[in-house]
Every structure is written in C-alpha cells, then in structure tokens.
Amino acid sequence: MQIALAPMEGLVDEILRDVLTRVGGIDWCVTEFIRVTDRLHPLATYEKLAPELLHGSRTRAGTSMRVQFLGSDPQCLAENAAYACELGAPVIDLNFGCPAKTVNKSRGGAVLLKEPELMFSIVEAVRRAVPAHIPVTSKMRLGYETPDGALDCARALADGGSAHVVVHARTKVDGYKPPAHWEWVARVADAVKVPVFANGEVWTLDDYLRCRSISGVDDIMLGRGLVSRPDLARQIAAWRDGREVRPMAWDEVRVLLDDFWRQARRKLAPRYAPGRLKQWLGMLTRSYPEAVELFAQIRREHDCELIDRLLQVEIEEAA
Template sequence: MQIALAPMEGLVDDILRDVLTRVGGIDWCVTEFIRINDRLLPPSSFLALAPELAHGSRTRAGVPMRVQLLGSDPQLLAENAVQACELGAPVIDLNFGCPAKTVNRSRGGAVLLKEPELMFSIIEAVRRAVPAHIPVTSKMRLGYDSPDGAIDCARALADAGSAHVVVHARTKADGYKPPAHWEWVAKVAEAVKVPVFANGEVWTLEDYHRCRSISGVADIMLGRGLVSRPDLARQIAAWRDGREVVPMPWSEVRVLLDDFWRQARRKLAPRYAPGRLKQWLGMLTRSYPEAVELFAQVRREHDCEVLDRMLQVEIEVAA
C-alpha cells in the first residue's frame, strides 16, 4: 500500500511539497504539470517547477519526487521526458486528468480522454524513449463528459506501458464536485493488470476506509484532503502500520504554516506571497476552527511586513 501526494497546479509547489512531506506518511509526490507545447524545454524550465531535481529528486524530508508532463504530441513528450530523466527524474508521469479549460483548449489534460488511441501513443512513445529502469506512470479522470470510456482509456495506458494508473474518480465535467465515484475505480482495477491508485474526495481517515471498501484498492493519492489536513497521510500510514492514530493539533499545524510563510517570503515576489498564504490557510479552514479565525484576520491584508507582524513571524529576506 502506497500513499502519494497529488500534483496540483498552482497549489502544491515545491514549498508546500517540502512542508507536507516533512509531516510524514507520504511515500512519493509529483510535480505540478510541466506543459509541453512545441519544443524541447531547457533545463531551467524543469528546475523552475521541480527544483528538487537538483537535490536527488527528493524533498528535504527525503520523499521521492516524480516529474509530471502534460501535452498531446507523443514525440515531443518523449523528447522532454528524456530531458527530465537526464536531469534526475526517477519517474515520468503523464497528465490525462487536468480539467482546466485553458489546458483542454490547447489539447492537454482531460480532453485527451476522448482519444484513447492518442493516450496509448503518448505512453508508448515515452516508455520507448526513457531508460528502461525509469518507470512511466499516468493519471486520468473517468472521462470527459461521462465515465463510459474509462475502461478503454485505462487499458490504453496500461497496455502502452504505464507502470500504474492513478484514477481521479470524477469526469472532467464533474470538476471537483462531490461525490467521487469510487465504484468506477473498482471497475478500472478489474480491467487492467497494473496497480491502480484511487484519488478524489478523501478528506479523513474514515473517507479512506470507505474509498478502500468501495474501490477495492489500497493505494491512494491524496490531493485537497491532504492540503486541508496536513497529517492525513500520516494518519493513514499509522493505521496501515498498526500504530495509534493521533491527529495533529493546530499548534503543530501553525508551525507548518509559519514555515510555509517564511519560505514563500524568501522565494516569491511580495505581490504573490500573501495570496499563497491565504490560499493554503483558506483550505485549512475546512479542518481547523483556529484557521477560520486566523483567515478572517489576514484575508484583507496584502502587505507582507504587516502579515509578518500579524503572524508574529520573523523573516529574513535576502536583499
């Protein structure tokens, strides 16, 4: 049984990957997607979204990081996958699930679920191009408008060489609206001969138990649930290993939030750092009443130095 941190564009960047993986329970994580349009990207493009490549492709806690690519041209994706491997990527993941309209309009992400033959060609080309010891994996949704083609898409990925398939248990049209259709994960797992990970609507340990019962799969990829409850993977891992499950108190979450803010202040421009703080804090309000109170205090503030004082965090910003 493996527990993975999902790739989420504009949310789970290297800062949040660092903070969340230090909590424990996460076996591996994935970068935000690197978009492949019309050329071989320079190393700097990979390092911008995956700076862990320069540190053994692991987060500070030692959790392995995989590189995710998004695009529709099999040969271009293959060439860029080779580039990522040369930079140190231990696994190449392909995105067939992003529901964003801008991504889908450029023939990327979930829109490819309409073309299982192309999905097969992409995985096949990447699998053929990268070294044999480097796994190629994939993430998909149940379909674009309906889950009727989910089995065909999953088979295309598995037959082309995807080492495992992560299934976000909703269609593109569903977006992120509950419920997640875990029963379809069971159908996919029955249809393919590679491991299947369930993804979607797991916010608590109890949700994980229900997902496992309905989907029949133990492997899980956690997204918004883990961002909203930073110790969710640790809770699931404790249950898996037969250890006592002790939820993380707000006092410990607050330490993580302060560290996140320090890192955001060092890395991001002052105009962007406050938004990233509020983005994560807003998601924490789902699980922690204390986060609701803190979010109400900071939500209208945009000045980094004022936020430093409000959070009572000392910041050392390089000149």
C-alpha cells in the same frame, strides 16, 4: 500500499511539497504539470517547477519526487521526458486528468480522454524514450462527460506501458463536485493488469477506509484532503502499520504554516507570496476552526510586512 501526494497545479509547489512531506506518511509526490507543446524545455523550466531535481529528486524530508508532463504531442513529450530523466527524474508521470478549461482548449489534460488511441501513443512514445529502469506512470479521470470510456482509457494507458494508473474518480464535467465515484475505480482495477490508485474526496481517515472498501484498492493519492489536513497521510500510514492514530493539533499546524510563509517570503515575489499563503490557509479552514479566524484576519492584506506582524513571524534578512 502506497500513499502519494497529488500534483496540484498552482497549489502544491516546491514549498508545499517540502512542508507536507516533512509531516510524514507520504511515499512519493509529483510536480505540478509541466506543459509541453512544441519544444524541448530549457533547464530553467525544470529548475523552476522541479527544483528537487537538484537535490537527488527528493524533498528535504527525503520523499521521492516525480516529474509530471501534460500535452498531446507524443514525440515532444518523449523528448522532454528523456531530458528530465537526464536531470535525475526517477519516474515520469503523464497527466490525462486536468479539468481546467484553458488546458483542455489547447488539447491537454482531461480532453484527451476522448482519444484513447492518442493516450496510448503518448505513453508508448514516452516509454520508448526513457531508460528501461525508469517507470512511466499516468493519471486520468473517469472520462470527459461520462465514464463510459473509462475502461478503454485505462487499458490504453496500461497497454502503452504505464506502470500504474491513478484514477481521479470523477469526469472532467464533474470537476470537483462530490461525490467521487469510487466504484468506478474498482471497475478500472478489474480491467487492467497494473496497480491502480484511487483519488478523489478523501478528506479523513474514515473517508480513506470507505474508499478502500468500495474501490477494492489500497493505494491512494491525496490532493485537497491532504492540503486541508496536513497529517492525513500520516494518519493513514499509522492505520496501515497498526500504530496509534493521533491527529495533528492546530499548534502543530501553525508551525507548518509559519515555515511555509518564511519560505514563500524568501522564494516568491512580494506580490505573489500573500496569495499563496491565503490559498493554503483557506484550504486549512475546512479542518481547523482556528484557521477560519486567522484567515479572516489576513484575507484582505497584501503587504508582506503587515502579514509578518499578524502571524507574529520574524523574517530573516537576506544575506
């Protein structure tokens, strides 16, 4: 059984990957997608979106990080994947699930679920381009408008050479509206001969146990649920290993939040850091009443030094 942290564009960046993987329970994580159109990205792109490549492709906690690509040009994707492997990527992941309108309009993400033949060609081209010992994996939704083609899409990925398939159990049109259709994950798992991961609407340990029962798969990829409850992977891992499940208290979460803010202040421009903090804190309000109060205090603030004082966090001056 494996527990993965989902690639969430615009949210799970290197800072949040670092913070969440240090909590424990996460077996591997994935970068935000790297959009590939018609060129080979320079080193700077990889240093920005996948800085863990400079540190053995692992987060500070030692959690393995995979590089994810999104696009529709098989050859260009293959060239970028090969380059990422040269930089140290241990696994190449391919995105066929992003529901964003801007991405879909430029023929990326979930819109490709309408073209299983192209999905096959993309995976096959990337699989040929990267060293044999480096796995190629993929993530998909159930379809664009309906799940009618889900099995064909999953077979296309597996037949193309995907070592496993992560299934976000909703269509593009569903977006993130509940419920997630975990019964379709079971159908996909029956249709392919590679491991299948379930993804979608797992917010608690009880949700995971229900998902596992309905989908029939043990492997799980956690996205918003893990961002909202930083120890969710650790709780699931404790259950898996027969250990006591002890939920994280708010004072422990505050330590993580303060560390996140310090990193954001150091690594992000002042106009971006407050937004990233509020984005994560807003997600935490789902699980922690204390986060609701704190979010109310800072939601309208844009001045980093004022937020420092509200959080009572000391920021070290850059050398």
